[in-house]
Amino acid sequence: MRIGEVADAAGLPAQTIRFYERRGLLPSPRRGPNGYREYDASVLTQLAFIRSGQAAGLTLVELAGILDLRRDGAVPCAHVDELLRTKLGVVHERQRELVLLEQEIEGLLGRSGRLDPADCTDSTICHILVPDS
Incomplete structure (x- = not known):
């Protein structure tokens, strides 16, 4: 071919x-x-x-x-098994990180709903992402 x-x-x-x-x-x-x-x-x-x-x-x-x-x-099967187990561990860790990221974004969206855009100043850029001082 x-x-x-x-x-x-x-x-x-x-x-x-x-x-x-x-x-x-x-x-x-x-x-x-x-x-x-x-x-x-x-x-x-x-x-x-x-x-x-x-x-x-x-x-x-x-x-x-x-x-x-x-x-x-x-026969590379044992090596492949080890690689896949390692990948699965990485996936599990990434899932934990994504849960934390999800919580952070949900918190920011909740904050966004409570804030008035008229109160946002040039110095804060966007008060959704800047915590209260």
Whole structure:
């Protein structure tokens, strides 16, 4: 398959596929006599893996590490499990931060409802965000 066919089949721009190649996520394809990239069907599986990993929050660096383990003959499942557990911890922490942010914004909106815009001065910029002195 040529890069356009791979791009269509994977639902990705050809530029993304070239980027993945430059980053080492995909092996360099063989070149035909005309110099065009020629891919085998396995690239679609690799692209699906990359997209799935990204959807789970894994970075391209993390995905490259997983792919390197597999290329070296190792089964990367334990490593992937560890990465996902770490990501889940980050998600839980972010959820806690978002709850606090939600409370802060709700408090500011409540403050906004109690304040008169006519009382807002140039020195406070916006008295919704500036606590009473």
